[in-house]
Each structure stands twice: as structure tokens, then as C-alpha cells.
Amino acid sequence: DGGITQSPKYLFRKEGQNVTLSCEQNLNHDAMYWYRQDPGQGLRLIYYSQIVNDFQKGDIAEGYSVSREKKESFPLTVTSAQKNPTAFYLCASSLGQLNTEAFFGQGTRLTVV
Amino acid sequence: AQSVTQPDIHITVSEGASLELRCNYSYGATPYLFWYVQSPGQGLQLLLKYFSGDTLVQGIKGFEAEFKRSQSSFNLRKPSVHWSDAAEYFCAAPDTGTASKLTFGTGTRLQVTL
Numbered sequence: 001d002g003g004i005t006q007s008p009k010y011l012f013r014k015e016g017q018n019v020t021l022s023c024e025q026n027l028n029h030d031a032m033y034w035y036r037q038d039p040g041q042g043l044r045l046i047y048y049s050q051i052v053n054d055f056q057k058g059d060i061a062e063g064y065s066v067s068r069e070k071k072e073s074f075p076l077t078v079t080s081a082q083k084n085p086t087a088f089y090l091c092a093s094s095l096g097q098l099n100t101e102a103f104f105g106q107g108t109r110l111t112v113v
Numbered sequence: 114a115q116s117v118t119q120p121d122i123h124i125t126v127s128e129g130a131s132l133e134l135r136c137n138y139s140y141g142a143t144p145y146l147f148w149y150v151q152s153p154g155q156g157l158q159l160l161l162k163y164f165s166g167d168t169l170v171q172g173i174k175g176f177e178a179e180f181k182r183s184q185s186s187f188n189l190r191k192p193s194v195h196w197s198d199a200a201e202y203f204c205a206a207p208d209t210g211t212a213s214k215l216t217f218g219t220g221t222r223l224q225v226t227l
Contacts (some may be wrong), residue, residue, distance in 0.1 A: 040219065
């Protein structure tokens with residue numbers, strides 16, 4: 001079945017550590033996205049990529065980094081510079097056009113301990 | 114800047130009652146609009162989408178939405194709510210500056226009482 005796979009589902013990180021969240025899609029989509037979700041704030045865009053080897057900052061990119069070396073993969077690294085990393089992270093993909101919807105993974109809940 | 118607004122943070126309805134969730138947008142041209150649903154701890158699932166043509170669009174799980182240009186609204190409706198509809202609902206629209214970016218409303222949490 002085609003879809004988006006995020007791993008792990010739950011992740012615990014010590015303060016000061018970097019951590020990488022995985023996102024893989026087999027939908028042959030050009031565009032991929034990372035969103036952060038906090039209670040009462042909806043979804044906020046961290047980074048997005050419209051094509052392999054290219055990505056752009058979203059609204060809250062500080063403290064995060066990404067790579068897009070393969071069409072299928074768009075990993076997100078939460079660095080120690082992110083002041084409040086505890087959140088629910090959602091990865092999505094789309095064909096990258098105005099009239100196409102985004103498909104979402106099941107999310108990763110990151111907790112800093 | 115383009116925006117999507119969901120005025121209701123939390124709505125409670127009785128099972129079997131009708132439902133309407135509000136969404137307002139601010140776009141110059143006819144927008145593309147989406148409604149998504151999210152169960153706790155899960156990703157988002159597309160309920161329905163509007164691109165052009167008929168202003169009343171049908172979606173999955175018995176949901177429908179009506180696009181009203183005069184009111185800049187795209188409200189989600191369901192005639193009879195089931196307990197399993199309890200979830201968070203998001204309205205979204207693409208950023209006209211970058212075709213592939215979606216802007217989301219802050220969401221409406223639906224509680225269903227039995």
C-alpha cells in the first residue's frame with residue numbers, strides 16, 4: 001500500500017541532544033513537508049521541499065534542519081538549538097500543485113526529558 | 114497574507130444531532146479548500162476538497178461542505194453525528210505564493226455526547 005511512514009512513533013530526548021525523525025513516502029510525490037503541532041496552535045510549517053536536493057524554511061525553522069537526498073525521504077533533525085522541542089511532528093507529501101491535497105504520516109511525538 | 118480561520122475551538126454535540134463547523138478564508142481569487150480530520154495521536158486524513166464548480170462538495174464519512182464566496186466561508190456539515198466522529202477538524206488552503214504549501218486553521222475539537 002502506498003503511503004507515508006514516520007518513525008519512531010514516540011521519541012525521548014535528553015536536553016542538549018540532537019535527534020532525527022524519519023519520514024519515507026512511496027507515493028512518488030515531489031513535495032514533502034514537516035509540520036509541528038502544539039495544542040491550540042494548529043499545524044505550523046517547519047520546512048518543505050518541492051524537489052530533490054532543494055528545501056525551504058517554513059514559518060518556524062529555527063532549531064531544525066532537513067535534507068532531501070532522495071525523493072522518498074525527508075528526515076528532520078531537531079537540534080539542541082530548538083528551545084522547546086517537545087511536540088507532535090507530522091510529515092506530509094503531495095504532488096506539489098495548488099489543486100492537490102497533502103497526505104500525512106501518523107506522526108512522531110517527541111518528548112524532551 | 115492569506116489565512117484560514119476556524120472561529121470555534123471546541124464544539125460539543127449529541128449523537129444523532131446535526132453538525133456544522135465553520136471555516137473562513139481570506140483569498141483574492143477562488144481558493145482551493147480542504148477539510149481534514151485528526152483522531153488523537155494520529156495523522157490527518159482528508160475529508161473533502163473544493164477546487165471549482167459545484168459549491169457543495171461531498172466527502173467521506175458522510176461529510177459535506179459548502180463554498181460560499183459572498184461569505185468567504187467553507188463550512189463543514191454532517192446531518193447526523195456518530196460518536197466515532199469525535200476528533201479534531203482542520204480547514205486548510207494552499208499558499209498562493211508557493212503552490213504546494215498548505216495553510217491550516219487552528220482546528221476545532223469535536224466532542225460527541227451519547
